[in-house]
Amino acid sequence: MLKKNAETIVSIKDVHKSFGQLxxxxxxxxDVKKGxxxxxxxxxGSGKSTLIRCINGLNDIQGGQINVCGxxxxxxxxxxxxxxxxxxxxxxxxNLFPHKTALENIIMAPTxxxxxxxxxxxxxxxxxxxxxxxxxxxxxxxxELSGGQQQRVAIAxxxxxxxxxxxxxxxxxxxxxxxxxxxxxxxxxxxxxGMTCILVTHEMGFAREVADHxxxxxxxxxxxxxxxxxxxxxxxxxxxxxxLSQIL
Amino acid sequence: MYEPVQQGKIxxxxxxxxxxxxxxxxxxxxxxxxxxxxxxxxxxxLRSFVQGYIQFFRNTPPYVQLLFFYFAxxxxxxxxxxDGWLELPIISNVGWAxxxxxxxxxxxxxxxxxxxxxxxxxSTKEAAESLGFSRFQTxxxxxxxxxxxVCLPSLNxxxxxxxxxxxxxxxxxxxxxxxxxxxxxxxxxxAQYPTMLLVFVVYILLVGVLVLSMNTWEKNxxxxxxxx
Amino acid sequence: MASKRPSTxxxxxxxxxxxxxxxxxxxxxxxxxxxxxxxxxxxxxxxxFVLLLPLMLWPFASHAAGSFTMTDAxxxxxxxxxxxxxxxxxxxVIISLFAMLIGTFLGIILGLGQISKNRFIKRISWFFxxxxxxxxxxxLLFIVLLAFPFEVTIFGVIIPIPDWMKAVIGxxxxxxxxxxxxxxxxxxxxxxAQWEAAESLAFSRQQILWRIILPQCFKRMIPPWMxxxxxxxxxxxxxxxxxxEEIITLSRQAMEAENNHPELLVPFYSFALGLxxxxxxxxxxxxxYLERRYSVKI
Numbered sequence: 223m224l225k226k227n228a229e230t231i232v233s234i235k236d237v238h239k240s241f242g243q244l245x246x247x248x249x250x251x252x253d254v255k256k257g258x259x260x261x262x263x264x265x266x267g268s269g270k271s272t273l274i275r276c277i278n279g280l281n282d283i284q285g286g287q288i289n290v291c292g293x294x295x296x297x298x299x300x301x302x303x304x305x306x307x308x309x310x311x312x313x314x315x316x317n318l319f320p321h322k323t324a325l326e327n328i329i330m331a332p333t334x335x336x337x338x339x340x341x342x343x344x345x346x347x348x349x350x351x352x353x354x355x356x357x358x359x360x361x362x363x364x365x366e367l368s369g370g371q372q373q374r375v376a377i378a379x380x381x382x383x384x385x386x387x388x389x390x391x392x393x394x395x396x397x398x399x400x401x402x403x404x405x406x407x408x409x410x411x412x413x414x415x416g417m418t419c420i421l422v423t424h425e426m427g428f429a430r431e432v433a434d435h436x437x438x439x440x441x442x443x444x445x446x447x448x449x450x451x452x453x454x455x456x457x458x459x460x461x462x463x464x465x466l467s468q469i470l
Numbered sequence: 471m472y473e474p475v476q477q478g479k480i481x482x483x484x485x486x487x488x489x490x491x492x493x494x495x496x497x498x499x500x501x502x503x504x505x506x507x508x509x510x511x512x513x514x515x516l517r518s519f520v521q522g523y524i525q526f527f528r529n530t531p532p533y534v535q536l537l538f539f540y541f542a543x544x545x546x547x548x549x550x551x552x553d554g555w556l557e558l559p560i561i562s563n564v565g566w567a568x569x570x571x572x573x574x575x576x577x578x579x580x581x582x583x584x585x586x587x588x589x590x591x592x593s594t595k596e597a598a599e600s601l602g603f604s605r606f607q608t609x610x611x612x613x614x615x616x617x618x619x620v621c622l623p624s625l626n627x628x629x630x631x632x633x634x635x636x637x638x639x640x641x642x643x644x645x646x647x648x649x650x651x652x653x654x655x656x657x658x659x660x661a662q663y664p665t666m667l668l669v670f671v672v673y674i675l676l677v678g679v680l681v682l683s684m685n686t687w688e689k690n691x692x693x694x695x696x697x698x
Numbered sequence: 699m700a701s702k703r704p705s706t707x708x709x710x711x712x713x714x715x716x717x718x719x720x721x722x723x724x725x726x727x728x729x730x731x732x733x734x735x736x737x738x739x740x741x742x743x744x745x746x747f748v749l750l751l752p753l754m755l756w757p758f759a760s761h762a763a764g765s766f767t768m769t770d771a772x773x774x775x776x777x778x779x780x781x782x783x784x785x786x787x788x789x790x791v792i793i794s795l796f797a798m799l800i801g802t803f804l805g806i807i808l809g810l811g812q813i814s815k816n817r818f819i820k821r822i823s824w825f826f827x828x829x830x831x832x833x834x835x836x837x838l839l840f841i842v843l844l845a846f847p848f849e850v851t852i853f854g855v856i857i858p859i860p861d862w863m864k865a866v867i868g869x870x871x872x873x874x875x876x877x878x879x880x881x882x883x884x885x886x887x888x889x890x891a892q893w894e895a896a897e898s899l900a901f902s903r904q905q906i907l908w909r910i911i912l913p914q915c916f917k918r919m920i921p922p923w924m925x926x927x928x929x930x931x932x933x934x935x936x937x938x939x940x941x942x943e944e945i946i947t948l949s950r951q952a953m954e955a956e957n958n959h960p961e962l963l964v965p966f967y968s969f970a971l972g973l974x975x976x977x978x979x980x981x982x983x984x985x986x987y988l989e990r991r992y993s994v995k996i
Contacts, residue, residue: 278600306602317597321615321693331601334611363694376597383601529978530971531932534946538971542963634834641939648837655844666841670833677832 228255231291231418232277232387238285239272246272248442249286254387259413260420261429264439265465270422273439274389277420278309291386303335310380311389314396316372318364324351324375325360328382336383343382350378354408370401374408381412388412390421426469430454438462476654476661483650484672490567490636490646491676495629497572502579509584520580527577532570533638539570540642567639575632582624586617619691626684630677637673647672775965778952786945787973790934793866793944798927801870805877812882815903823878830875835868835933842868843940865937873930880922884915921989928981932974945970 232254239247246269254260262270275281276288279295279302288295291308318327325347332343351360354374364372373393380388390409394402406428413419413432423429429436430450437447438459446459457463508520527535540563561569590613598608637648651669655662811823830838842864888911896906938946949970953962 280596280600303602303604306600309600311597311600313593313597315591315593317591317593319594319598319612319616321619330611331603334607335602335604365694379601525979525982526971526975529928529932529982530974531935533933533935534967534970534974537946538964538967542967545960545963630832634832637834637836638936640836641936648834648840652840662844666844669837670841673833673837674829 228257230254231256232420233289234273234277234286235288236286237273237276237283237288239269239276239281239283246442247276247283250439250442250444251286252437252444252447254418254420256386256418257416258418258434259432260435260437261433262420262422262437262439263424263426263429263465264445268439269442270439271391274311274391274420274422277387277389278311279305280311307336307383308386309389310383310385310387312373312376312380312391312393314392316364316369316376316396318372318376318379320364323361323363324356324367324378327364327375328379331379332382347378347382350381351375353381353411354378355404368401369397370404373397373401373405377405377408377412387418387420390419390423392422392424394423394425424469426454426466438465440465476658476665479650479654480647480665480668483645483647486564486645486650487633487636487647487672487676490564490571490639490644491633493568494571494575494632494636497568498575498579498629498632499625501572501576502583505576505580506583506587509580510587523573524577524580527574532574532635533641535574536567536570536638536641540566563639563642564644567636567642567644571632571635571639574635575628578628578631579625582621582628583617585624586619586621587613589620590616619688619693622684622688622691626681626688629684630680633676633680634673772965774952774956774962775969778949778956778966779969782945782948782952782969783973785943786948787970787977789862789942790931790937790944791977793862793869793934793937793942794927794931796866797869797873798930800866801873801930802877802923804870804874806881808874808878809881809885810907812878813885827875827878827882830871831879833872835872836936836939838871839865839868839936839940842871861940862937862942865934865940865942868940869930869933869937873926876926877923880919880926881915884919885911887918888914917992921985921992924981924985924988928978928985931978931981935970935974945973 230253232252234250234252237247237250238245250269250273252260262273264270272281276283276295277290279300283296286296290305293300293305293308295305318324319330322330325344328347328350329340329343332338332346333340348357348360351357354377356371356374356378359367359371359375364375367375377388377393393409394405397405402425406425409419409421410428410432421429421433433450435447436450436453438445438453438457438461440461446453446457446462453462454466457466505520505523508516511517544561544566594612594616595608598612603611636646639646640649640652643649647669651665655665808823808827811819812827814820814823843861846859846864846867848859885907892910892914893906896910901910934944935946937944938950941947949966953959953966956962
């Protein structure tokens, strides 16, 4: 799966981020190549969510550089709309718009932001619903769907924008154990189609299975990274070892 | 039961009450939305100005506000002469009643709308933002439709209160229902009790119609699985 | 409609309240501008300092006062202030306290009636609560004014009912209805588990209500109760329409005594507004504080 010579699509260099006094990211660097699947793992409060929120500009950074699809995020004249067309994001709490049906949730951004034709985006929305295996639920409201179903609609909603990179922020953390699997299957499908994905997750088994590269963060820095095989079997850093022994 | 004169008075009174209520409703809701938007502004002076407006209008009697607007501020409005003899102010007593009552109800509406906007989860706003919605689009398509559902019950109460408060326009001789009724029961003491009953019934009906339509609206806006 | 600016307000001056001042139309025969220039010419140097006073009373008066110097009007206000405060505003407070007392008492009875097991009592209480809650205060005031006799005879003793007593009764009616709703809402907000737990301990319904439920919701009833007191206080100026001698009535009389200069209107009404503001604002703040404090505990 690893694309050796693919171009770098997300490049993060020595990023610093603080909320007031609290420094959350203390010089983080990582590169993501096109088609790669990256998993960021680590104890809670280690800054992994903040890191991926910085990638689509939800959080500003105080130092370092982030470049996504050739867009420099530190540029003061940054076109955030352009950035968000390129980067899709799925949240822990799904964050569907509760007053819109699943289908309306999906077509809202393409019609409003990309000004696409309504019929065309509806057609695409039906395809996406099929892709996330939710055919027949197009006209249900989020409140009528289970957590796993809502999360899959949320994934479809992000995909409708045809992003180059997808960010997943602990997307299974709020789900029931039974529904976690259906969401992971959807993400795996995406990964196999060659979508560039950056995931923050606690699902070690899943990370091991789909990731091309795993990053372990603790206390605002990347402690260790490597391919799943080396990471899970030959971790060097004591902090990684301790974390893995607790979680596995 | 009634002589034509009385009937005419009552009907014109009801019509004036309805007009008064209608314009005040619209204007107060507009004030509420604009005020709530201004309260979310980054300009500090604007925010404290809106806060001052709210506190002032909430903590002073609407009746005295009405008198103040009409008598005290009314004297500064320019006048015009339709026939060269009469001096008529540009804003009539009905106009002042509408302005004053709208500002009164508007002060409450600002708070109601602000609470509604604050009730929309940050994460939902972030989702819209990360889909590339502009600030205005986020407000128009996500925040507002959700906030209005949160606001409706309290908005409902406030608007009912507004309809009841229109009676106070009596104080500046706006010929609304109560005013007309009082003239009737002064001129025809025998008609006192039936008129009283009628006024009672009409107000209960007006409030009832408003409650009913607001409740229907509330029901239509209900989303499965959202709120109660 | 624009011409409707009558010099008398029917329903008041024809109702036996002959001593009630009726505001003369302030559009004078001479244009207002004439007054202005005369005033401007006579303005002494210390005007500015006097202008600071209304600024403290009511910040908005400033732009009104800015173009319209009303030195004499303000000094008139200062002359009348103690009178307006002692005989006027104090009376508003007294009316509001009485109405609150009666309204609270009746409201608790009505509210308990609303949660009664007896269907008839329940219906009746509900009906009266809704009736008085949804009708305009001013209409209730007028109805009480007209429907109540001037005096009642109890055991041969003639007790006169002055207008202000009628006003108290008229104002206590909507308060009663709203307190009734507060009581009902508070009792219903106590989880049913509390009722069940008490019932399983063989308490009677009376005991459960008085010993277990009401003590719990008492705290929750305080903030809305205070809120209604503030609303009630702000409704007391309506009594002036019934000829009760409260602050607005007296302000009008005072302006009458000062020859009804239109310049008097802004300071006098601002003063009244300011008084209510300074009385009600602290109540509103305390209410908000208590609301926040109690809401955490639920």
